[in-house]
Amino acid sequence: MEWSQPSESLRLAVVRADDRVVIRVAGELDVSSASVLAKTLDRAREACDLVALDLSRVTFCGAAGVDLLLDAQDQAAAAGGGLTVTRAHSAVLRPLEMCGGAEAARLVRGVRTAPLAPHERRRRCSLLSEALSVALRITGAPMGNAQLLDPAVGALRIIAQHGFEQPFLRFFETVDDRETACGVAAQDHEPVFVDEVAHSPVFLGTPALDVLRDADVGAVASVPILSRAGALIGVVSVHCPGAVVWRDDRRQALEGLARASCLI
Incomplete structure (x- = not known):
């Protein structure tokens, strides 16, 4: 596009x-x-x-x-x-x-649908927030966010974050496309590791790239959090300034976190 x-x-x-x-x-x-x-x-x-x-x-x-x-x-x-x-x-x-x-x-009648029940939303938000805390700790990344799949808007919505300010949070309030690492991870149910945002085909030519540059994001890793049945709960992403080579140990740690989260 x-x-x-x-x-x-x-x-x-x-x-x-x-x-x-x-x-x-x-x-x-x-x-x-x-x-x-x-x-x-x-x-x-x-x-x-x-x-x-x-x-x-x-x-x-x-x-x-x-x-x-x-x-x-x-x-x-x-x-x-x-x-x-x-x-x-x-x-x-x-x-x-x-x-x-x-x-x-x-x-806008087609935009809004039924939301999650309050208790289920709280449970999922708690799970994703904890997963974000662990992801930041094991990678040492200074920035990150957790996004809940919100059926009320049919998109990922940020429910927890660390290290970000506006306009990043406003722009990425919801995500439902493949022009972000988290969007690709959500749709494919697979982790996405971007070593260099500025040269990634995921972001090239998109409005998201400008916002990431302004937020000093040079690399990102996004992992989907799934239910035991394989349904998407949300996505946890960590971000680093400058280009980063996501080493095998970091990849395996984040993938292990995603697998462990689905068992909770």
């Missing part, structure tokens, strides 16, 4: 998927970038009646962004087509839900 940067605060990737055009958006939806996205939506509607928006990497959505999304939904319906939001960051969901009323609810 190729990303473009039509404005300073916005990156876009447009792909044709089955019977619709999918537009992935990263960055901020302010006055200037909203107009850029509006033009992209117009071109997409000319090519296909059905358009889907992935807004999971939008970290700011102002009034101009809310107005754009609601207007685009109305325009698509008037033309006999449809506009849906398949994924959305909380920075988009909150202003839409606060300002958009019934129209906004229709636009």
Whole structure:
């Protein structure tokens, strides 16, 4: 997937998927970038009646962004087509839900599903947090995070972290793609070891690479935490500044941690 940067605060990737055009958006939806996205939506509607928006990497959505999304939904319906939001960051969901009323609810109705039961969420968060603490200790990494697979958004969500600040935490609030080590680990149910982020095919050309550079992340290791039945619970990742060769002993220790966690 190729990303473009039509404005300073916005990156876009447009792909044709089955019977619709999918537009992935990263960055901020302010006055200037909203107009850029509006033009992209117009071109997409000319090519296909059905358009889907992935807004999971939008970290700011102002009034101009809310107005754009609601207007685009109305325009698509008037033309006999449809506009849906398949994924959305909380920075988009909150202003839409606060300002958009019934129209906004229709636009994002496919984003939210049933959450975990409170006691099950607490149990899983505790397991992942403990696994993160152990992973940091055995690798000596100065940074790391634990992500819970949250069925309410159909994505990994950070529930514990060490060594990170904004905008890293805001950008990676949820992950549900293969443009991150944790996303690949989650989908493949296999550990992912990246020695050098800047030259990894996982990150090349993606908005995530810029955020990792700004956070001084040069290497990352992500291990999936599975249930006894093999279902994904979440992912634990550790991060190092600068390139790192993940030695066999570190790899084996992290893989052993993942296996042990699934037995708890």
